[in-house]
Amino acid sequence: EGLRDLGYIEGKNISIEYRWAEGKYERFPDLIAELIALKVDVVVIAGTPATQAYQKARTSIPLVVVAVGDPVGTGIVASLNRPGGNITGLTSISPELEGKRIELLREVIPKLSHIAVLWNPKNAYHAIENKQVEAAAAALRMKVLYLGVETHEQLDNAFAQIVKERPGALLVLADRVFLHNRVLIMDFAAKHRLPGVYAYVELVEAGGLMSYGPNYADMHRRAATYVDKILKGTKPADLPVEAPIKFELMINLKAAKRIGVTVPPSVLYRADKVIKDAPG
Template identity: 40%
Template sequence: MRRRELIVVLGVAVAWPFAACAQQSSGKLWRVAALYPGSWDTPSDQAPFDAFRDELQKLGLIEGKNIVIDRRAAYGHSERIASLAEELLALQPDVFVAISPAAAVAAHRATSTIPIVMWGVGEPMALGLVDTLAHPGGNVTGTSTMSDESCAKSVEILHAAFPAAKRIAVLMSSNPSHPRLFDLVKTTAGMLSVRVIPVKAETPNGLKHAFAEMQEKGCDALLVMIDVVRPAIPSLAAESRLPALYQQGAFAGSGALLCYGASQKQIGRRTAYFVDRLLKGARPADLPVEQPVVFELTVNLKTAAALGLSIPDVVLAQADQVIE
């Protein structure tokens, strides 16, 4: 496995004029809110958060000693995200960590004063969260995922792996980024003479119906757009005999055939960096958004064998991890 550093810093933060850096060493108990539209209950979801918490500890922020982390999860029910954001903000956190575009949008709508740290939010300018990556300009900063670029690359990898697949289902949810990202996927697919079929499952309860729709529409491959981790998807893809590419590595441990995306563990560590800087007095308006510059590709040959598929050498040569 080839490990690569993912994050490049776009600039240098300046101090928050009215904050006292000495607070952190003066017995202050910081409060951090964390909102995730998915679940905290699975290893794939918990691992990035553990990396975030471990990095906080390295930075001197230790739960139970000088920091409290209040977590909420929507368990895939997008209609709950806004109320959960309000619930967390009522606790008056010093920093709000928003994991996913939906969480970031909800937090941004609910407060213009509490600093918000995005956790891997694709194209935050398009969502109106920041003015520019180098100069966010408001109360939001954090990490992005360069999802525009990864969408195009995901289609290319899936096509290279299964060139005979001409009807690719694109699994979407109520994620506010998905409609725009689907347009990018459609453009790339058109260049490859591939048709993409949008299929939506707003909640986990809608997944079985979504896979039934894929079969009804004759889809012969699947692209799972970057979103909260829904652990049932790989098994449903296997039952449907659909070769699938997932736009995040968290699915790799659940039998996903192909995973392509930025390391969420590394993004979690960088999110901890932003929390630390903000608690020490940096202004989110001046703390540049960071982007991943290298993505990881995981290929699961066990899953390929179970589906009776072979992965071309051209794809294996690009893999950072091969599960055999």
Template identity: 40%
Template sequence: MLGYIPGHNIAIDYRSGRGAVLDELARDLLVSRVDILVTTSGPAVLAAKRQTTSVPIVMAMSGDPVGTGVVANIAHPGENVTGLSLMSADLAGLRLGMLKEAVPRARRVGVLFDPTEPPTAQELRETEIAAKTLALTLEPLPASNPDALNQAIAKAAELHVDALITFAHAFAFVNRAQIISLSGQHRLPAMYGWREFAEGGGLMSYGPNVKATFRRAAVYIDRIIKGARPADMPIEQPSTFEFVINQRTAKALGIEFSPALLVRADEVIE
């Protein structure tokens, strides 16, 4: 829609990695003289910012850019960083409440998260607050690599958790097939942060649309190419969220959604 055709009037160079290698990847891209860096996780934007204070950085997906020190202010970044933050203080309570509504018998809930993501501590605090309101006990399940995922969900089963909530971290999104498979093997009803999980066989999801988020990031890139300064471009937060239910998975788990929950769904996968 913006008129860009890769290989014709724009070149896109990809790098992917985790941990300390992110700084090396950012340096590599800067050496190749890219005009804009695009990041898709909290650790990635921190690594990019450590490597440059002049090349524009667009966050396609990020947690809390203010809390992690990436920018001082969302409305006026004042830095070489702008884009989208997917952090929303209400999400933890909403997701946990929907999960409890879907699984009323739940008393103990496993919380699967990537401990390397900068906003994790804040997300855990918000989830704990919501859990107390719902009379739920939380079991933290940190995992930042595929082997740790196996161990974390096996631990959830050993602890006899009644359900699982997965934080909407980039690591979870990339490894969603493994998470969905493991949750199914252990018969764990789970709430996820993106519709792709429910589409892939997860029980339910609530969160912003990833494809729409990347489309918005493209608008930021277009504006910067045309001369806009990242420092003057407010960071956007999601204003619309999708609630997706997978009825096939619910039936396999012996879960019957209430009419009240079904009517709130943006999509029901039969």
């Protein structure tokens, strides 16, 4: 969509090769090798794990990244203003993002004292995000159940832990494994009447309660401007990495009714998008 707006028409003045890992990180090296072998002019990748896999391929083909957590802290670029090397793009970084998500949960569930966090140990940025979670939870005197999940197969064990420990809410960090398995995760949350806040709107659309974060769809559209500039000769090293300016809150009132949660007007008023419950 972003490329179309800039005058690019697939099959006419641009050719696009698509590759999907489907939440399976072990596929990254082979998929990246395929793109390198095709001698493409520029690669676009979403997320920190895939970006780090691209770095390991040691190719000089320019890379535009979308929604990487902390590109400086994870060694992807030298700095946001002067990325250096052959990588630039858009970051989803915000030092207080996880804290704000936890505060939202407390606003909706005032007596909340215990939360579960789904995170991926293979995602380097999650170690940084977990520190945000720890600080916010400590400030609100909450207990945190950390559940490391790297693959689809490990979700069942995480679910069993939640059933055993009975946390009052669920926080799911931004990761392609969770995005790919969103229906499974949200069906579990609904079955166990577990309210939650999520990084992706797709989890709310799949039946989750709330999402709060940058507009990822807009980030992908914005990536087209980087592709355009690189194709016209600009070096990635000369294109500053863009940080998100606006964060969006999405609330699913149908999910709230299903799990027996009342979203207070003070939270509902701040929502950018609301999925409304059917009358009657």
